[in-house]
Amino acid sequence: MDLFFFLLFAIIAVVCGVNVIAQRHPISSALSLIGVMGSLAVLYLLLGAAFIATAQIIVYAGAVMVLFVFVIMLLNAGAEERTGRRSLIAQIFGIPALIGLLGVLCYFVQRWFPNAGVVNFDAWQGGSAQNIGYSLFTDYLLPFEVTSVLILIAILGAIVLARKELD
Amino acid sequence: MVFFIITIIKLAIIAFVLLTALAYLQWVERKVIAHVQVRMGPSRVGPHGLLQPLADVIKLITKEGVIPPHVNKFFYLGAPFLAVFMALISISVIPFGTEVTLFGYTTKMQLADVNVGLLVILAVSSMGVYGIALGGWASNNKYSLLGGLRSSAQMISYELPLSLALASPLLIMGTLSLREIADAQSGFQLGFIPKWAIFSAPFPQIISFLIFMIAAFAETNRIPFDLPEAENELVAGFHVEYSSMKFAAFFMAEYANMVTVCSVATLLFLGGWHPLWPVAYGSNFVAPVVLFIAGAVCIYHGLNPARPMDKYTLPAFGVIFFLLAALMAFPPVIPVLMPLFWFLAKVGFLLFVFIWIRATLPRFRYDQLMGFAWKFLFPVAVLNLLVTGFLVALAS
Amino acid sequence: MNGLPVPNGVPISWFLLLSAVLFALGVAGFIIRRNILTVFMCIELMLNAVNLTFIAFANQHRQVSGQIFTFFVMVVAAAEAAVGLAIILTVFKNRETLNIDEVNTLRN
Numbered sequence: 001m002d003l004f005f006f007l008l009f010a011i012i013a014v015v016c017g018v019n020v021i022a023q024r025h026p027i028s029s030a031l032s033l034i035g036v037m038g039s040l041a042v043l044y045l046l047l048g049a050a051f052i053a054t055a056q057i058i059v060y061a062g063a064v065m066v067l068f069v070f071v072i073m074l075l076n077a078g079a080e081e082r083t084g085r086r087s088l089i090a091q092i093f094g095i096p097a098l099i100g101l102l103g104v105l106c107y108f109v110q111r112w113f114p115n116a117g118v119v120n121f122d123a124w125q126g127g128s129a130q131n132i133g134y135s136l137f138t139d140y141l142l143p144f145e146v147t148s149v150l151i152l153i154a155i156l157g158a159i160v161l162a163r164k165e166l167d
Numbered sequence: 168m169v170f171f172i173i174t175i176i177k178l179a180i181i182a183f184v185l186l187t188a189l190a191y192l193q194w195v196e197r198k199v200i201a202h203v204q205v206r207m208g209p210s211r212v213g214p215h216g217l218l219q220p221l222a223d224v225i226k227l228i229t230k231e232g233v234i235p236p237h238v239n240k241f242f243y244l245g246a247p248f249l250a251v252f253m254a255l256i257s258i259s260v261i262p263f264g265t266e267v268t269l270f271g272y273t274t275k276m277q278l279a280d281v282n283v284g285l286l287v288i289l290a291v292s293s294m295g296v297y298g299i300a301l302g303g304w305a306s307n308n309k310y311s312l313l314g315g316l317r318s319s320a321q322m323i324s325y326e327l328p329l330s331l332a333l334a335s336p337l338l339i340m341g342t343l344s345l346r347e348i349a350d351a352q353s354g355f356q357l358g359f360i361p362k363w364a365i366f367s368a369p370f371p372q373i374i375s376f377l378i379f380m381i382a383a384f385a386e387t388n389r390i391p392f393d394l395p396e397a398e399n400e401l402v403a404g405f406h407v408e409y410s411s412m413k414f415a416a417f418f419m420a421e422y423a424n425m426v427t428v429c430s431v432a433t434l435l436f437l438g439g440w441h442p443l444w445p446v447a448y449g450s451n452f453v454a455p456v457v458l459f460i461a462g463a464v465c466i467y468h469g470l471n472p473a474r475p476m477d478k479y480t481l482p483a484f485g486v487i488f489f490l491l492a493a494l495m496a497f498p499p500v501i502p503v504l505m506p507l508f509w510f511l512a513k514v515g516f517l518l519f520v521f522i523w524i525r526a527t528l529p530r531f532r533y534d535q536l537m538g539f540a541w542k543f544l545f546p547v548a549v550l551n552l553l554v555t556g557f558l559v560a561l562a563s
Numbered sequence: 564m565n566g567l568p569v570p571n572g573v574p575i576s577w578f579l580l581l582s583a584v585l586f587a588l589g590v591a592g593f594i595i596r597r598n599i600l601t602v603f604m605c606i607e608l609m610l611n612a613v614n615l616t617f618i619a620f621a622n623q624h625r626q627v628s629g630q631i632f633t634f635f636v637m638v639v640a641a642a643e644a645a646v647g648l649a650i651i652l653t654v655f656k657n658r659e660t661l662n663i664d665e666v667n668t669l670r671n
């Protein structure tokens with residue numbers, strides 16, 4: 001059952017990932033990226049990180065990607081045109097080389113981590129809001145405060161860059 | 168396996184009840200707005216217009232679904248579907264009552280008791296923005312693009328005060344599971360004041376409740392924040408190119424969102440399914456008494472009918488109300504139905520407030536709306552969170 | 564594949580593989596695509612792949628620090644998206660194009 005869920009969401013994630021780079025219109029890429037984030041959120045949930053999974057949907061898929069979609073709509077970005085400058089070698093050997101590279105990668109990862117352990121979903125639920133909150137506000141308090149300053153700087157930067165020039 | 172079958176049965180019941188309730192919520196809205204404006208509202212289709220939602224559904228299904236040729240078909244067809252999908256998912260984590268035991272099987276009155284239930288509702292309402300933004304963009308029309316963008320910007324701006332207003336009572340309750348939040352508000356302090364969050368000990372969460380309700384109006388695109396979809400501004404905004412069932416889907420999504428935010432407000436601030444005063448002082452009699460009074464009013468008006476058809480329909484409704492009152496007074500059924508009654512009464516009251524405000528207030532201009540969110544509501548929500556946190560830290 | 568571990572769980576290496584595949588897709592998209600917005604989205608794809616690795620290792624070592632790191636990665640990604648999109652808007656206002664091949668002069 002664990003294997004089935006993992007394979008299902010991993011395949012959805014990879015298909016959406018391929019779609020992100022293969023689609024011509026940026027808004028289709030954006031929606032495929034939201035699909036990747038959603039399936040990754042389910043995988044985080046199965047890995048015991050319930051808070052991070054919902055934070056991923058609220059912050060990443062629900063705010064950052066909305067920002068992307070807004071900019072695409074405002075700039076009226078159209079579909080990319082294909083130019084005919086592709087080299088013949090890339091077209092023939094591109095996909096087989098990619099599959100070969102991934103095969104080599106699989107082999108090496110299996111070699112290096114043969115007894116790395118098995119994940120049983122639901123075996124560890126340590127990612128609850130309490131644990132994360134406790135860790136965040138005691139051990140990692142300084143990075144937390146620094147990221148608040150970082151967000152403030154980002155807000156100021158975005159406002160300054162995007163405002164109309166006062167002539 | 169048993170869990171699976173019970174869940175499917177609950178799913179069927181909740182889906183049926185919810186979809187019927189959404190259709191009749193529209194009837195209630197039209198009747199209430201009509202009576203506020205001193206007119207009748209739907210009254211021809213069936214007794215008191217009760218079959219009007221059925222007529223609307225038939226009309227919308229059989230209307231010609233025009234798909235304009237200049238739209239981006241995939242997103243045009245997918246946007247209302249996405250909106251309804253997200254709106255209905257958030258209903259699945261809302262608890263309606265306590266645990267019930269029927270025919271030997273114990274189950275909770277909730278579809279999915281997730282221990283981060285509140286975050287799931289926030290997540291799904293963040294995703295609900297996409298239905299409107301994509302619907303507006305895919306229609307390939309200046310007005311719907313502007314309406315869609317304005318509506319999405321409004322929804323994400325008001326998500327901030329909404330989340331901060333939700334964080335304040337969470338500091339007091341200490342849990343994210345919706346069922347545990349409602350259960351933390353059981354009991355009474357000083358003997359008769361319920362321990363609801365708006366009356367709670369370190370800091371009564373009244374400001375949070377008001378901020379949440381205001382932000383909820385903006386999140387669901389209701390008046391006074393409904394400029395992006397108003398019919399006399401922007402040529403009806405983001406759904407101008409939609410017809411028949413797709414248009415109905417957007418409206419069903421809006422009503423489902425309304426039900427969700429009212430349920431969350433009830434669970435977090437008004438104590439969920441816990442009664443207003445203790446059972447020892449007779450709060451179990453509220454339901455039968457209210458229904459009895461409703462039945463008596465119906466029968467009285469049935470005896471002096473204003474219209475000839477009322478001579479038959481109003482007494483029939485009176486008899487139905489009397490039967491319901493008898494049901495609610497029946498002791499074996501009380502532990503199951505009484506929490507459900509209180510929950511539905513509170514949610515119904517909040518929905519009535521939504522409809523009442525729609526009938527009463529004019530709408531904001533867009534810059535007033537956004538200025539209100541960022542310059543007033545967000546700082547007040549932050550201050551409220553600070554004060555609550557400080558008082559909770561002092562108290563413990 | 565021989566050497567497949569016990570079937571009633573998912574080996575950690577599979578999560579790392581998924582993460583590597585997504586990261587490789589992100590890099591490929593970053594290099595191949597010419598629309599600046601798609602390039603930006605491939606950066607976000609890479610960040611998501613890294614998040615998955617962190618959470619997988621947090622589960623394996625039964626510590627919550629991996630998830631805290633993911634939290635910070637998300638915050639930084641959000642800040643970067645905000646500023647980056649503001650820059651893209653400014654570039655679009657000046658150059659009227661979203662094609663990164665055409666934004667290759669240092670002055671107009």
